[in-house]
Amino acid sequence: MAELAGLEDPKARAVNEKHGDDHGVNLGKLRAVAKRLKTQPELARELWDTQDTAARLLALLICRPNPHAEELRVAWSADPDPAVASAGWALTTERVAKRPEGLDLSGLLDVIEAEMKDAPDRLQWAMNHCLAQIGIEHPEHRARAIAVGERLGVLKDYPTSPGCTSPFAPAWIAEMVRRSAPPVA
Structure with a gap:
């Protein structure tokens, strides 16, 4: 300390x-x-x-x-303290990217759509990251993730330095998908 x-x-x-x-x-x-x-x-x-x-x-x-990450992810995500909840959403985002098996991605999008707009800043940021990760990693949910991001407009006007990717989920998703696309011959 x-x-x-x-x-x-x-x-x-x-x-x-x-x-x-x-x-x-x-x-x-x-x-x-x-x-x-x-x-x-x-x-x-x-x-x-x-x-x-x-x-x-x-x-x-x-x-x-x-070994308790999943238990903590679930408990922390529902915690009333935004700092703790954001840690839970960070674990959820990691799981979306690395071990999505068994996750209800559609259900996560439901929660994000219902709660992210009015969430405190830190929690909003973590939920937005999860939204973007769902759109980036899971093509079958990409259109909905982009639509949710567009509808909520969270971080749409966030100042972004030249050459950096915007944290606005639709822009972030589009850029990361573009970067991962194979080059056109």
């Missing part, structure tokens, strides 16, 4: 607070700490129990492999 406190940066806090986060730790520096610590499930549990956002982010980075 002392090391995390030492990483606190007022400028990072100001930027993070604009996005609904309540910590001032640069995520690159946090990832460097996690890389040094490697996987430590016990420490991850202790960090999670602190209720401190930066500590919880570090806990997520050092808790893998986690």
Whole structure:
């Protein structure tokens, strides 16, 4: 905790607070700490129990492999705390991309469509990432994912640097699908 406190940066806090986060730790520096610590499930549990956002982010980075990931994904996604719920949606997004078997993707789209527009910023961002991942990875759900993104308009006006992909789900999906398409001869 002392090391995390030492990483606190007022400028990072100001930027993070604009996005609904309540910590001032640069995520690159946090990832460097996690890389040094490697996987430590016990420490991850202790960090999670602190209720401190930066500590919880570090806990997520050092808790893998986690045999309880699916149980946590389901529990966290339904948690009333937006920070916890966003962690659940991050696990869901990973599952959509890497192990979608058994996931109700249509049901996830239903939840996203019903809840994302009014969700707090951090949770909205996580749900949007899941929406985009469904559209990118699952062609059979792509049209609906794009339609949901268009209808909700979440992050449509998000400022994006030149050369970067917009986080607006329809644009993100289109760009990632374009990049993965085989070249035309």
